[in-house]
Amino acid sequence: MVEGQIPTEDYRTGNTKHTWDTKKMRAAHKILVEYEFKKEDIKRGYANRTLYVNLSTGVIKDKPVTDEMKKKFTGGRGFGLKLLWDSIKPTTRWNSEENELIITTGPLCGTTQYAGSGKSLCLSISPSTDIICDSNVGGFFGPYLKFAGFDAIEIQGKAKEDVIIVVDGEKRKVTIETAPDEETDSHLLNEQLTHMYASEDTDKSRQKVSVVSAGRGAEHSFWGCLNFSFYDIRRKVPRMKQAGRGGLGTVLRDKKIKAIVAKVERFDGVSNNPADPLTLVKVGTKLHQEIRDLDRYQCNMRTVGTGHLVEIMDEYDLLPIENYRFGSFPKASKIYSPHFYKLFTKVIPDGCWHGCTMACAKTVDGFTVLTGPYKGQKVTVDGPEYETIGCGSNMGLWDPLWILEFNFYCDTYGLDTISTGTAIAFYMEMYEYGILNKERCNDLELCFSNAEAALEFIHRIARGNKGEFIQVASKGVRRVKDWLIKKGWGDRQLIEDTGMESKGLEYSEYVTKESLAMQGGYGFTLKGPQHDEAWLIFMDMVNNAIPTFEDKAEALHYFPMWRTWFGLNGLCKLPWNDVEPSNNAETDEPAKVPEHVQNYVDFQNAVTGWNVDKEELILQSERCYNWQRAMNVWLGKGTRKDDWIPYRSVGPVTEMEYVSRKERYDEQLVDKLGLSEKDVEKMDTKEKMKILYEYRRDQYQKLADAVYYRRGWTPNGVPTPQKMKQLGMDDSKMLTMLQKKIDDDEKAGLNAWGSKYKKGEKPPGDDQRYWETW
Amino acid sequence: MHKATTVKILKFYPGKCTGCLECEEACSQIHFKTKEGKDKSAIRIIGKNNRYQMHVCDQRGLCLDMCPVGALTRRKNGVVWLDKETCVGCQACVGFCPIDAMRKSDARIEPFKCISCGSCVSACPENALELVEKTIDDIKEVVYHKQGV
Numbered sequence: 008m009v010e011g012q013i014p015t016e017d018y019r020t021g022n023t024k025h026t027w028d029t030k031k032m033r034a035a036h037k038i039l040v041e042y043e044f045k046k047e048d049i050k051r052g053y054a055n056r057t058l059y060v061n062l063s064t065g066v067i068k069d070k071p072v073t074d075e076m077k078k079k080f081t082g083g084r085g086f087g088l089k090l091l092w093d094s095i096k097p098t099t100r101w102n103s104e105e106n107e108l109i110i111t112t113g114p115l116c117g118t119t120q121y122a123g124s125g126k127s128l129c130l131s132i133s134p135s136t137d138i139i140c141d142s143n144v145g146g147f148f149g150p151y152l153k154f155a156g157f158d159a160i161e162i163q164g165k166a167k168e169d170v171i172i173v174v175d176g177e178k179r180k181v182t183i184e185t186a187p188d189e190e191t192d193s194h195l196l197n198e199q200l201t202h203m204y205a206s207e208d209t210d211k212s213r214q215k216v217s218v219v220s221a222g223r224g225a226e227h228s229f230w231g232c233l234n235f236s237f238y239d240i241r242r243k244v245p246r247m248k249q250a251g252r253g254g255l256g257t258v259l260r261d262k263k264i265k266a267i268v269a270k271v272e273r274f275d276g277v278s279n280n281p282a283d284p285l286t287l288v289k290v291g292t293k294l295h296q297e298i299r300d301l302d303r304y305q306c307n308m309r310t311v312g313t314g315h316l317v318e319i320m321d322e323y324d325l326l327p328i329e330n331y332r333f334g335s336f337p338k339a340s341k342i343y344s345p346h347f348y349k350l351f352t353k354v355i356p357d358g359c360w361h362g363c364t365m366a367c368a369k370t371v372d373g374f375t376v377l378t379g380p381y382k383g384q385k386v387t388v389d390g391p392e393y394e395t396i397g398c399g400s401n402m403g404l405w406d407p408l409w410i411l412e413f414n415f416y417c418d419t420y421g422l423d424t425i426s427t428g429t430a431i432a433f434y435m436e437m438y439e440y441g442i443l444n445k446e447r448c449n450d451l452e453l454c455f456s457n458a459e460a461a462l463e464f465i466h467r468i469a470r471g472n473k474g475e476f477i478q479v480a481s482k483g484v485r486r487v488k489d490w491l492i493k494k495g496w497g498d499r500q501l502i503e504d505t506g507m508e509s510k511g512l513e514y515s516e517y518v519t520k521e522s523l524a525m526q527g528g529y530g531f532t533l534k535g536p537q538h539d540e541a542w543l544i545f546m547d548m549v550n551n552a553i554p555t556f557e558d559k560a561e562a563l564h565y566f567p568m569w570r571t572w573f574g575l576n577g578l579c580k581l582p583w584n585d586v587e588p589s590n591n592a593e594t595d596e597p598a599k600v601p602e603h604v605q606n607y608v609d610f611q612n613a614v615t616g617w618n619v620d621k622e623e624l625i626l627q628s629e630r631c632y633n634w635q636r637a638m639n640v641w642l643g644k645g646t647r648k649d650d651w652i653p654y655r656s657v658g659p660v661t662e663m664e665y666v667s668r669k670e671r672y673d674e675q676l677v678d679k680l681g682l683s684e685k686d687v688e689k690m691d692t693k694e695k696m697k698i699l700y701e702y703r704r705d706q707y708q709k710l711a712d713a714v715y716y717r718r719g720w721t722p723n724g725v726p727t728p729q730k731m732k733q734l735g736m737d738d739s740k741m742l743t744m745l746q747k748k749i750d751d752d753e754k755a756g757l758n759a760w761g762s763k764y765k766k767g768e769k770p771p772g773d774d775q776r777y778w779e780t781w
Numbered sequence: 782m783h784k785a786t787t788v789k790i791l792k793f794y795p796g797k798c799t800g801c802l803e804c805e806e807a808c809s810q811i812h813f814k815t816k817e818g819k820d821k822s823a824i825r826i827i828g829k830n831n832r833y834q835m836h837v838c839d840q841r842g843l844c845l846d847m848c849p850v851g852a853l854t855r856r857k858n859g860v861v862w863l864d865k866e867t868c869v870g871c872q873a874c875v876g877f878c879p880i881d882a883m884r885k886s887d888a889r890i891e892p893f894k895c896i897s898c899g900s901c902v903s904a905c906p907e908n909a910l911e912l913v914e915k916t917i918d919d920i921k922e923v924v925y926h927k928q929g930v
Contacts, residue, residue: 015851
């Protein structure tokens with residue numbers, strides 16, 4: 008078969024076909040609330056209003072977006088933070104009545120000319136962390152929500168029975184409807200609703216509908232993700248992208264929302280009404296050409312998506328194997344990207360929003376399901392992406408088909424593959440040590456590489472199994488740590504050190520032991536250990552480009568701010584540095600990809616009509632970043648103790664890990680700690696591990712000192728009122744709260760450096776109350 | 782359904798061309814109802830030292846696989862056709878065309894291209910242009926998605 012040039016109507020996935028009577032299903036809907044809205048044109052990227060829906064009271068209204076709000080919060084995630092601040096309390100938890108689920112767009116979202124411009128940003132109080140989790144996701148929902156007329160949707164309260172919320176941009180109506188007969192699992196539900204709400208029975212019509220849902224797994228765990236659909240006119244299935252992190256799907260189901268549907272009448276390349284469409288076309292086409300010419304020599308995104316990273320991570324000892332014990336493993340070659348390339352269907356384009364020629368969203372069509380309720384059926388699997396394959400290696404699954412199986416069920420059950428995979432890997436390690444066993448795991452033999460057991464674990468979560476283990480284990484690593492310690496089944500230190508969570512959220516899939524900056528990249532994040540704020544491993548470990556604490560702190564200031572910017576605007580980060588101009592290496596700061604930064608300056612100016620420069624982009628982020636950290640403080644977290652990370656992400660926890668990389672660690676004891684080679688030789692492994700443990704823990708505290716100082720926070724990690732005022736964030740309630748926290752910290756002696764600086768070592772500043780003199 | 786097996790593409794006789802650009806004017810008349818030619822013409826004649834080259838779409842159809850909304854199709858006559866109404870202006874086809882023959886004018890967000898209509902052929906006073914028939918299978922190309930090339 009010639010791959011490509013297949014007329015859209017001719018492509019066949021080979022999937023199992025379903026025949027549903029969607030008319031009958033729809034007839035069973037009871038419309039609970041209906042709200043009509045006026046058509047307003049989008050002006051320079053903004054719809055200038057947000058949609059508020061309260062499921063408890065039935066109130067639906069729109070709220071204006073003011074110029075002040077744009078100035079302070081830009082859009083996207085920034086708007087989400089502002090809306091949350093206005094609606095929740097410091098005591099609000101994920102399942103509180105007043106907790107909100109917010110989906111935002113951003114002023115550049117919905118642009119078609121520049122690759123990666125269709126992201127939605129979702130926010131809520133997370134069940135895993137009790138603080139705000141923001142999660143970005145592709146799919147058509149965000150752009151359609153905006154083109155229907157809203158910069159964000161904000162959902163408060165809880166419904167009494169399963170409902171769907173429909174934002175119909177064609178009829179200009181928002182409805183809350185019961186949906187008793189539809190499926191719950193996303194791959195079926197999204198298909199049913201796409202067909203049900205399409206205006207006509209055509210693929211083009213179905214492409215104008217997008218659904219957000221979470222399956223049964225989201226109901227019974229803290230790992231619920233949101234599946235955002237994007238209808239593929241070639242495969243004729245609504246494919247999905249996930250807002251994975253932090254359990255936002257769990258919040259969706261707790262509110263008894265089965266799905267949210269957005270629909271547009273029509274849109275075109277200038278539906279955002281940009282100030283300067285010609286510049287958009289110029290910058291966007293230049294990037295398309297770069298991807299055309301360079302992707303095949305750089306990241307191969309168009310071919311295998313982010314899966315190309317597996318072989319690179321394995322080579323550099325960074326691919327998590329068996330709960331991050333190791334970073335590479337001979338068997339890992341079985342799950343390198345060429346194996347997935349064979350399985351992917353080569354039907355281009357694969358962007359999760361129109362015009363994304365980076366096209367990293369790869370797909371396997373006609374995959375035969377191996378287990379569970381859909382066993383034997385043929386389905387389309389979206390992915391796997393790098394993180395999901397990394398979960399495979401973390402659990403010791405070395406068969407691409409089992410990784411696809413894991414991927415498929417996590418998606419349709421609405422489970423975040425990252426949290427699920429990382430948690431299972433931890434449970435498997437506990438099983439290996441006998442801290443868990445068959446009996447304690449409700450008869451599951453959850454040992455490394457047991458794919459059947461891992462899948463059965465997931466099926467049981469989806470079924471709402473009441474076994475003690477399933478009940479606790481589905482709530483994540485943090486809860487299991489507490490449970491294991493309470494039961495007295497294992498050594499507390501070992502359990503705390505090996506379970507890969509921080510702030511209650513499971514780690515994503517990188518081994519950070521040899522990169523201090525990346526440990527900070529995970530530890531000093533707002534929402535928990537996720538690499539979307541900074542990815543500094545190569546800069547730090549391979550290229551040694553940021554050797555001092557000051558250098559590392561600068562990187563841990565700039566990159567999180569820069570990456571935050573994408574979320575304020577409704578953009579994807581990948582087209583920034585997953586393709587680079589051919590002369591990038593010769594620029595002053597190749598890690599920043601200066602030419603692409605300038606693209607984004609031009610992009611934002613072209614849409615909004617502003618006249619900003621690259622420094623202003625960072626300022627936009629700094630405002631929101633500090634605001635979110637301050638909200639974490641308000642919610643009772645957001646200090647140094649909350650930035651704690653497990654030792655497994657810092658160094659070798661077990662003797663096996665030390666011995667497996669003995670040369671490296673022994674050398675460090677000599678080079679970095681100044682021990683003599685003879686002494687090192689005489690020491691036993693336990694002794695060496697202890698010295699290394701104390702050294703590395705202290706390095707992390709020194710890094711925290713430097714990072715907090717650079718970010719304008721107190722040594723306890725609290726954003727200072729002085730910093731907030733400098734940024735123009737002058738909300739008096741916020742400033743008073745921060746000052747009180749800083750005063751309390753002072754009384755408790757917490758405004759002090761985290762490390763004890765020895766002779767010859769210098770803390771970041773001479774004055775420990777540095778912020779007061781700003 | 783009837784599927785095209787052949788397509789007419791433009792052939793250029795550089796020796797006959799005098800660089801009068803009447804072909805471009807005729808083309809922009811078709812696409813934009815103006816005789817401006819240049820950026821509003823799908824065919825471009827590039828002249829250097831009285832030697833001329835034609836630059837135009839060769840109907841290979843590599844762009845067909847680039848369109849996310851199905852606005853690009855091969856019509857019954859084999860011509861690669863862009864439907865303005867369906868197009869969402871993403872410029873993926875413009876950026877990925879290996880010979881930069883998918884055109885974009887400042888006049889509108891949607892691109893445009895040669896549709897082998899023959900108006901340039903009729904307009905040419907020197908008979909320097911001709912439409913010739915090609916077998917699609919001989920010319921078609923698919924977009925790159927091979928690993929490790």
